[in-house]
Amino acid sequence: MVSSPSSPDSTKPKVEKSSRSGEEARVRDEMMKWNFPMITLLCAILAMASGSVSAQAQNETTPLQPLAVGVHVSPPFVVKDGARYSGMAIELWEATARPLGLAYSYREYPTFEALIAATERGEVAAAVSNLTITRDRVERITFSQPWYDAGLRIMIADDQGSGFWQVLGGLEKAGHLRAMAWLVFLIFVATIVLAAFYRRFDKSFPRSWHEGLAEGFYEVMSVATSGRVTRANALGWIGRISGGVWMVCGVAVIAYVTSSVTSVMTALTLTHQINSLADLPGRSVGVLGGSVAENYSNELRLSTTPYDDIGGAVQGLTSGQTEAIVGDAPVLEHYAHSNPTPPVSVVGPIFHPDKYGFGFRHGDALSHSITLQILALQEAGELEALRRKFFGNER
Template identity: 55%
Template sequence: MLHRCLVANAAIEVCLASLATALMRALVLVGMAVHVLAPQAAFAQADNGALNVGVYVSAPFVEQGEDGSYSGMAIELWETVAQRLGRDYRYVRYSSFHDLVRATRDGEIDAAVTNLTITRDRAEVVSFTQPWYDAGLRIMVPDRGGRGGFWGVIDGLRDAGHLRAYAWLLFVIVLATIGFTIFDRKFDPAFPKRWREGVAESFYNVMSIATSGKTSRKNLFGWIGRIWQALWLLIGVGVIAYITSSVTSIMTTISLTQGITSLADLPGKTVAVFEGSVSEDYISELGIATRSYPGIDEAVEAMRAGRVDAIVGDAPVLEHYAHSYPGREVAVVGSIFHPDKYGFAFPLESELRRPVTLHILDLVEDGTLAEIRMRYFGVEDL
């Protein structure tokens, strides 16, 4: 009897041990499932709200129409990915790359969409997707359409605003000619009586003062007349100095800009770059003088006005601008340097980065990304 009880107790202990083991295994499996599915659950929960997508206008990757809508290669790629994800979104515009990266880092936006270069410094504060575009930097310089010599100088004087000053000088010369003619007809008995001869004589005297600082006019008023003649001589010297300096500066600028064909020609020049861009950091590291501008329109205006000698920026952006605005008389020169890659950015630890990256890879493999690129650049190579 005692033996049977001991056997029964042992059986009960074995059953309890087996049950405990089974419960432990079940708990472990539940914990693993929670660990694996938690990110997916969080991502699914986030799907309920629209994403705030930061953009920086940089054609042809991001462009804004008059109605406020956005287009461009980066926009089309993002919208294709968002459609596959089944996500809603709203765009938020930023004025520079720096502001866009800062907003992404601080969590103001859920994603950054533009031609954003992947760098180590940026990757420390934001999370990037798989690269979807290979690019690099190039140089933009003024282009006179091949015109040099006289017409090149005229174009340079016009762009720098000197032609307007010359027009005022011509107006003063005409006024002085008329004034001298009326004055000499009244006070100089030997002055030609015929108007055309008198105007020609006065015009000769005015141009003599303006171009050589000399005058052959008679002194009709003694020492007072000499003082007036001295003042006119000073005016003439000033006019000559201004014309000489303006023409010389324009010719020097033309010589310098026509001599820029590669990165090696930039030392000693002043270069326009875009605020918060890779070109800003790279050119500054080389010790080349830079001026930062929020966008390409402002940089081109500065170059046309002579405040900078060239622009360094992303090759596809500069090439697209030169092709789209031939009337701005700019040209992109030299080969690509400092190659880089573009990607979309998200806050660190964002649950969006991985699914977006996977869809970008899908678009690469099925040829959709190549088709999108071909619509904007006319080439299929990635």
């Protein structure tokens, strides 16, 4: 049997099928060529998103490190009771930090300067105290919105100018002390002369010299202090006349001593009393170290003695180391009101007015957040309520 040759139509489907297979392979290759970078990019994005979610989850589970907040004890703004701090500045800080969800711990510093330096170094995130805003400090740290208007005043001891040594010094300067020394010498001589006189003419007078001198001294001092003569009748009419002369002398001595001491004490009161800033030149002034009061007093060329706290400054004042204290008005006023002993007074008007604020390191965004909270408290009236809590209605 002879096979007939294939017709052209019998091979055509095979050729078309082979052509379609090649085209599909080419398209698949093109798709793979373009999809590979896209797939790689998508994988990278998914990996980054997964890492971000993981980091966020880790941050949510890991507690943040508490902020270190520096404080300087200065009642009534910062008061320390054991390990606990309170006061107006502390309560205000806590009221501003609470809405921000801040975690913090307090770190105490001995002076304002130490607190500012720690803030400048970044050792603490915030400085909380009655920190006065000044140009020099603004160059070192950033301040929040001011939250208290203050200024400087003067504290003195209530017994200024009337101490024993001050009166004695005044008597010496006036020349009265030398005159009184001569009176003491005359009393000594009069005692000997009177004792010898009575031993000679008064038979009832003690015979022994020590008793006679004691009796004579008593007689002289009786005349000098009270003008009375104890033995006027011992010598008859002569004794009466001599007794009258002694009484006149005694009255003169009493008048002189009384008038000289009174005049000196009056002069001391007028010349030593401190009522204003104009009375401070030439006097020793106590200040808190690193405070605005110290800087301002040094600018005025006053003789200053720095102290670490208000208690030490008051002790220096009452012991005579200083004659006055220059410090923040609310701090001095609070101390004088809360401590009746030793007796001190705050005198004169407020000078060098200033404002208090919280301190932060330059560039720290926390200062802006705290400022917004202070403004919110001020607008709500809570800042004024806090001020009245510690200072009443007095401004």
